[in-house]
Amino acid sequence: MTLITDVRLRRILDSRGNPTVEADVVTESGGFGRAAAPSGASTGEYEAVERPPGEAIAAAREHAVPRLVGEAYAGNQRDVDAILHAADGTDDFSEIGANSAVAISMAAAKAGADVLGAPLFQHLGGTFRGDNFPVPLGNVVGGGEHAADATDIQEFLAAPVGAPSVEDAVFANAAVHAAVADLLEERDLPCGKGDEGAWAPSIDDSEAFELVAEAVSMVQDEVGFNIGFGLDVAGAELYDSDSGTYEYSDRSRDTDEQIAYIAELVEEYDLVYVEDPLDEDDYDAFADLTDEVGDQTLICGDDLFVTNTDRLVEGIDRGAANSILIKPNQIGTLTDAFDAIELATENGYDSVVSHRSGETEDTTIAHLAVATDAPFIKTGAVGGERTAKLNELIRIADDAT
């Protein structure tokens, strides 16, 4: 029933107005799945390769589609993804493009779910999934590669860790986003938004800390449950490998100073989450910081691990970080993303399923998070391509997918 009978690929727009790859997968019994690849701006050096969409589509049509149509079953995700790897023939999807690969992989999963008549999370995770929901990390102020003339730190995140339901958590993050807007207006700091919908004021990081701490505390008082504060430092973007220093607008920090700075921030703001505080090549510095504050907060590897089990194994061996960001397009298939989550869970690392700064209306990551019992999801706070995922989580909780 799930034999794949057609795979169609096209270019569509992402949230930045750039082209990206969308895939449709059709099965023998009429099952249908559609998915689109997201795209990063602060990409890790070791990510699978995203090719220009036109080239990725042409290469996938030539190498992957003939191996799938009439040959593979959408219900057998591991087989579909193994075929994508074999069709590509490289170890980083540089032939068919990780963008074509991930779009086909996710569309096949949706076609498999469609044939079963089951929600995607259930097809992926089994019938006992759907009772636990990830805490959504919501980007409320941001800069770095996601907005010009804004903060050095890429993302200031609300983390409603005490929310009684995913719906309460999603609304709390939107309320923090709105509270930040009020505080910015009071301070006469009008501003636009960055790529992920976070406010992008022209302020320094210390003012952003103050603002977000105040907004979080205001909303926490209103809603009556604990809202934490988190960061994505995107350290690799700040790091200058020639000088060995982290370059902030107002000063430089060497690696020891960067570790001390982050540890101070964890103490001062009671941070519950710190992503990529250090450069993507510096496992030792990650290990030192994890040793220092890993019992108080999550130290998450995004560019460090790039959803890659080989890199995660190295991190586990060296005690670097205690959490991993999971972005399916960093590695190219759902199977690889699943394997990274399983390895993380077995080794006590918390998984944070994540959007990219360039997104579409695709909701696969909401289902992936529920299917794997991931404790966190990072998918923005507002904006249509972000709320697509957040609203899907609410629907899953309401049994309405």
Ligand SMILES: C=C(OP(=O)(O)O)C(=O)O
């Ligand atoms: C979502 C992120 O940004 P990008 O998609 O630009 O890598 C991130 O760095 O976590």
Ligand SMILES: [Mg+2]
């Ligand atoms: Mg990141």
